[in-house]
Amino acid sequence: MDNxxxxxxxxxxxxxxxxxxxxxxxxxxxxxxxxxxxxGARPEAIETAANLTPEELNERVPVQPTEMA
Structure with missing residues (x-):
């Protein structure tokens, strides 16, 4: 048992x-x-490099409100 x-x-x-x-x-x-x-890397390029979907990328590093404008 001990083993x-x-x-x-x-x-x-x-x-x-x-x-x-x-x-x-x-x-x-x-x-x-x-x-x-x-x-300034494009989100699509980051997604490809990280092998993430757009949703997964947003979950990892959410878009800041100033980036949405």
């Missing part, structure tokens, strides 16, 4: 480690998208 629990703990730790890496990668993506938008 099985060790396997559960190890697997759980691996999942947690990967989740932290995913969270950091998503934050880096959001920062990169924000910088691209500020630099």
């Amino acid at each position: 099985e629990l060790k396997q559960v703990w190890a697997a759980s730790a691996a999942v947690e480690t990967l989740q932290v890496e995913i969270d950091q990668a998503q934050a880096n993506l959001d920062d990169a998208i924000d910088e691209a938008k500020k630099a």
